[in-house]
Amino acid sequence: MIAKTNAIVLSKIKYGDNDLIIKCYTKQFGVVSFLQKGILKSKKGKIKKAYFQLLTQLQLEITYQDNRSLQYIKEVKPHVIYATLHNDILKSTIVMFLSEVLSTSLQEEEENESLYAYLETTLQWLDMQHSCANFHLLFLLKITKHLGFYPEQDLNNAAFFNLKEGRFEEKPTDFYSVSGGNLTLLKQLLGTVFDDLSEIKINAAQRQAFLAMLLLYFDLHLGSFKKPKSLEIFNQVFNT
Structure with a gap:
């Protein structure tokens, strides 16, 4: 047809x-x-x-x-x-990285209007921004809502988050229970909308650590997921 x-x-x-x-x-x-x-x-x-x-x-x-x-x-x-997405070095690096993540994460051959709208609007938002260093973190976290493994927010004042179970917990239950800086940033981003993203202040080391945690989270919940080949280049570009 x-x-x-x-x-x-x-x-x-x-x-x-x-x-x-x-x-x-x-x-x-x-x-x-x-x-x-x-x-x-x-x-x-x-x-x-x-x-x-x-x-x-x-x-x-x-x-x-x-x-x-x-x-x-x-x-x-x-x-x-797009006005900037393919000719700004930082944004084009984000595009290269996220396209690779999406290519392995998105597998369904069926209509999903809410997911399509999310991709459409967030990419247009990124195209209009001057600051974009943390965009990929919030983008990946928020898309888990559409992929079916958004963090359960009960006990979100707890001291640990279990990546495998996708929930907060009072005590660590296994190897995948995270705490410390990654947990703090996770809680911040869960309560953040894209227009307020510039208020999140982290350094390159924190950004890379949280991204590594997010990619592990994806790997644990998506059987099709593969570590992006562009990750090393991406981290080098954002190592500032």
């Missing part, structure tokens, strides 16, 4: 000499992969490879079949044109 849907680009890989496989999170169908033949060779076609920068928001007209692993794009145009 022919369908129109908004989409956010998660990844793209070269296939053969001239083709691309583009993985998107779509508003109508969830995760969908597309095969675009000849896109790396042809300069005359309507569909250009420049449309498919990571986390770009697009409007697509596609041919879609449930039993096909690779779909086809008939027409594409920008839905949102």
Whole structure:
């Protein structure tokens, strides 16, 4: 069938000499992969490879079949044109890192309007900000609400948080019970909205430690999750 849907680009890989496989999170169908033949060779076609920068928001007209692993794009145009996301070094590093996290975290091939709206609005928010060093921390924490493992906030005055169980606890129960600086920052971020993110003041070491904890949290709750290959580069860029 022919369908129109908004989409956010998660990844793209070269296939053969001239083709691309583009993985998107779509508003109508969830995760969908597309095969675009000849896109790396042809300069005359309507569909250009420049449309498919990571986390770009697009409007697509596609041919879609449930039993096909690779779909086809008939027409594409920008839905949102970012002002800074791909030309600011810090933001483009965030884009590279988060697209990799999302590509392994998002697996459902079904509609999820609230998750799509979250991605759409937070990326547009980031595009408009001057300060972005802690964006990825709040972004990853808040998206767990849509992925099904948002921290239970009962006993949120407790001295520990169990990553495996996703809940606060009075006493440590196993290896995955965390406390100290990571716990303090977790409680801060749980009570923070994006517009107040600039009020969170942490240094590079605290940022990296909390990110490592978040990635472990994702790994414990998502069977598909893989440690991002871009993590080392990401930490180097934000090591200030």
